[in-house]
Amino acid sequence: MNLWESFGLAVESIRANKMRSFLTTLGIVIGITAVIIVMAIGQGGRAMLISEMERFGTNLFAIYVNYEDGEGTRQGDFSDLDIEVIKQLVPEVKYLSPVRYDMMHVRGTRGEQSAEVIGTNGDYDEIRNFDFRWGKYFSRTDEEMGRRATVLDEELAVELFGYGNPVGQRVMLNGNAATVIGVLKKEESVLGWNSSKRAYIPYSMTKSITGWDMIHQLEGSARSKEDVNLAMERAKKILERRHHVPGHYLSYSMEQEMQSANKITGIMTLVVSAIAGISLFVGGIGVMNIMLVSVTERTREIGIRMALGACRRDILGQFLIEAVCICVFGGIMGIILGYGGASLVALFAKWPSLVSGKTILVAFLFSASVGLFFGIYPANKASKLDPIEALRRD
Structure with missing residues (x-):
């Protein structure tokens, strides 16, 4: 009996017991569906996360105080002169900006709000790659001239001035007047980086409002992705020498954040895939049990076939192909449901549904492997039946 005949007999046997075959494949269907959805969520989420980080630039880095040494950042840990020295002595650094965070009461013509006010310099726009709705970021010239300017994010601008263009209007920051020179375009972020209401002002203005240097x-x-680590290390050494505090500064880069995100999403995908794998294992056991029942039910049929000349290899192949067919049919159903489920998740999560051909191929081969593995024992048992004893069975 050739392969196609064995396949035809397997299909006929499955069709003769539709409900039983369907219930048998449920474990495989659920497992394959779960594997595809999990892999698609993992790949899609990772792609969105990496895209979000790359939007800020893979060569971005930050230097901060080693909080384990004591109180954390204090006045005098950084200075304006540090920035000039680092930019002069570290050619790998292209842009460098001080960053100071303060909560201030902000008032416009149509409303007022408590907002986070960030003091920076003109380089910050180049570092963060801001996208503007109106206007522009303040420049080094604005800082040197002592211009009291501010850039608002779009959400804060709407709260303070309504939906019109507020560039040129005056805003009050803790009672101090500043002119709006730009509004950042609102961008949805899966990381929540654009969720809070923020205003950006020159660092020199922050000092004059609060009265202290921080x-x-x-x-x-x-200057390039390859220069990030060298730039961070050389900048930290300069700070340590200037402030006489070895080991006082730490750093992180966007590249390190991307590597950490990849590692975390990879572990999560692996863990959930393992759980889905357990479902496949349980489904495989169900297939083996049903095939054993099938062997028992068809003992007389096996005896007749052996009496007519079927050899052990024919019987083994017939039942093995039947087990593989059950799992493959379940795998195909799982692939269809998994693709649909992954597309729905991607639609609601607003990220790309990355169900690759490789994922589908792996799911298909895995389902066939489950059928092969769990079908061996029942098929082997059927092929070893004694023809005379089999014919006596009712």
């Missing part, structure tokens, strides 16, 4: 961290960008 920089929470330095943010910069290297």
